[in-house]
Amino acid sequence: MVYSVKASLQEILLRKKTSIVDKWVQRFLSYYPSESMKFLSSQKDRFANPVGYTISSSAGAIFDELVGDGDFLVTELLLKDVVRIRAVQEFLPSQAIRFVFDLKEIMRSEIEKEAREKGWRDEFSEVESRIDGLALIAFDSYMESREKLFKIRIDEVKARSFQTIVASGAGINNREKRNGD
């Protein structure tokens, strides 16, 4: 997926970066109960507030790669960190990765006027396709996280049924089994 955003549009997007990224982070956090939002957005200690830290530290870098010529390598890692959190929280799958699409809307509202004046329709839709690309990565990451959860769950159940077998008095002489879990 190596394709770049036209320089002129790139410029203006980078110029508006702070505002776009801020809004994006705020929108991301607004999916949490309002009582918690303040904590998530204002506590800057990365250990006291891993959720807020992860999103606010990743958003800018993701934006840079999106607007720049990057091939989403860093983005993939960062998105994974963010989505991994969403995947265990109180969200439907659609809600969990919705934040990626939010970026479209936020960007549009920030630069729509200018883009229309300068006739950047094509360039703009290119950015939007790149955001769709992000969404696909987010979807993959979401599934990966969920699958990992299920694998962990299965492993736990397996280990427990092994214990139950042994506890029931069948004895243990199966070394592989133990080293395997």
Place this chain on the structure above:
Amino acid sequence: MNAIFSLVAVIVIIAAAFLGASIPRLDFLFGVVFPYAAITVFLAGIIYRVIKWSASPVPFHIPTVAGQQKSLPWIKDSPLESPHNTWGVIGRMALEILFFRSLFRNTKMEMKSGPKLVYGSSKYLWLGAIAFHWSMLIIVLRHLRLFMQPIPSFVLGLDSLDGFFQVGLPGLYITDVLILIALSYLILRRLTVRRIRYFSLASDYFPLFLLFSIAGTGVLMRYFYRIDLVNVKELAVGLFSFHPAVPQGTGVLFYVHLFLVCTLLAYFPFSKLMHMPGIFLSPTRNLANNSRMKRHVNTWNHPVRVHTYEEYEDEFREKMREAGLPLDKE
């Protein structure tokens, strides 16, 4: 909603005092009856509550420790964070009560990133709390000069210390400024931080508004609408010596102030303000971390159903024999 409810309650109290004290014949009620009644409720209420608390035993020895235990002689223990004897506990409690040690723990700022000030919000809580409580204490002690003749020297000392900056006339007390700032901060914090507002009850706002009105009326009387201190002292000394007399012409503002104080006193035993005596009884703080050194006795340690070794061996005897494990009964 809760905040509005509390604010209205305080305004009603102020209005009642204002109207009541404007009627000359009610002087005695506001100047003598209410204060005596409030003090009585205050003292009796606190004693009742503390006795009630003390009536419940401390069944288990459950200090929350915040530092290294005393174990091997070559490992340095933290006598104040994890006290192992009474002196340590006294030290820990003193730190807690005088300097709000646990709240202060909030302030550790390490590995922070981003704008600097934001992480400080928890520090402000400590600062706000300590500024309010110490100012309050000093102001209460300063008021002793109204009750006592001659004025004790420590009160005079406190007075001059508090008025150290000698700004304005009458001299500005630092604590007057501090208490108003601290209370404003505590009120605003409750109102503006959503997660705090989420769990704040009317009974959290009420004492704040009440205290603010008390401090506010006090400041008004000292700096703006001067009242006759001789009268006040006459009343106070009279109350204190159980020969109450109501001087004339003390001013409505004074009675509003006094009535608010009476409300606070009477409200105190029924409220969260009981944290003041309560902290002394908190079992996670007032016990030493010597749980394995000294046996703690539970007065109601009732027997429970247990599975004895005999029952256990009876159930598994054959299997134990087969496995070659020793048995009590062959």
Place this chain on the structure above:
Amino acid sequence: MAGPKLKPEELASKIKYNLPPNGWMDQPVEFREGTFNYSGNPKNVEYLQLPNPRKWQPTDPDWQLPENWKEIILEGLRDRLHRFRSLQIFMDICVRCGACADKCHFFIGSGDPKNMPVMRAELLRAVYRKDFTLAGKIFGKYAGARELTLDVVKEWFYYFYQCTQCRRCSVFCPYGIDTAEITLLVRELLSLIGVNIDWIVTPVANSFRTGNHLGIQPHGFKDSIDFAVDELESITGVKVEAPINKKGAEILFITPSADYFGSPHYYTLLGYLALFHEIGLDYTWSTYASEGGNFGSFLSHDMMKSLNAKMYAEARRLGVKWILGGECGHMWRVVHQYMNTLNGPADFLEEPVSPVTGTKFGNARSTKMVHICEFTADLIKNGKIKLDKSRNDNRRVTFHDSCNPARALGLIEEPRFIIRNACNNFFEMPENTIKEQTFCCGSGAGLGTDENLEMRMRGGLPRANAVKFVKEKHGVNFLGCICAIDKATLPPLMEYWVGGVDVGGVHELVGNALIMKGEKERTTDLRGDPLHIEGNRHV
């Protein structure tokens, strides 16, 4: 938050964010798979003679409570207010300053405001106010009082089984209000009407009957220990003795049953066996008291007492001098803060003295039970064992303070001293995530079950996040801990959030490093992993 599924057009259209709630009392709880625990197995509820055994699940609309459930709870609350000063004080003096609010790992990881410790306690306080305070009776909702309803019970179940009793909030509370105490007492109340979870009830029933949570019977226990002895021999070439139920031994050793059945606990067990052999300790295992942990302490004070009684009873029956306890978190809270009160005095035992160094463990002189880390640290300090640190060179270690040893015992330096003497590469996690401020694994107090996995991942995020930091900064690949629940639940936590970090006990590191008389050249560590790692060859 998760509501009903939205239609595509609804999803696309702008949804309203941040709907202001009508206040927390009007938001009923929703049970979503992955975030709650299944109910107690009626068979085991009955075996334990607990009230109201029946088949039910939290997702059922009807919980089949006894008709007078409300009366039972209020009466239970009244009784506990009279028996626990802690409860009475904690109900009355909270000023809702909010210092605790962002200290709970569940709040940090989930963003659910009812996971703020102050709110968790308010769930009970609101009911307390309604029925036990004058203001609550008169002013009702305005005094923060709330009628006890079925919805409240459901909320209690949800949120008090979302507290791991880690007591981190209590450290930051200006009055030391201890949510663990409140949680345990509410669980007691819930249990009175037959609301329990299976991950507690079943281990407790097992422990009551067989002596351990896993339900391992005496012959299975012996098999397991024998097996470990053989395995240790194949790694070290040394055949060790592991006496079981031996009368007249000097010391009774009790450790969580997971140590001889779970992985990675098992490698810590190998470490114990090697260590005890090397110092020639005269000790015994017990099948009757084959459980250090005490899931009863997650259910009620009475159940805690009932299970704990086996320790002293067995020590008395076997005629030992004192008891040595293995690596475990909540077990040590019970031993340190409850055992002597519940089941003492232990006047039939002697004040613990290390038979190897002669050190008197004065800090355990009354309870007469010593923590293995205190014991081993003393051995190392006195030069009684030889450790080859380089055998742990394939490990870059950090240490997770388990909640209870840190905040109930203050056992902070002993394990660190041992780690520093057993391996070369030790790195601390950030200060506000360790020692008395340590973050919980997110799965303690009976919540470590697979059906509750998503909640566990949320709760464990702050801990995992700190591990990830030292992994990235120092290349840490081993998370040491001294708690059986940690050893069971940190591996999945690491797998999900971090990756590439193993979890193991401090005595596993000791076992790796321990130079034993007559041992063969070690080619693997206790896990069977080769000692040689790329570019770093060992003897």
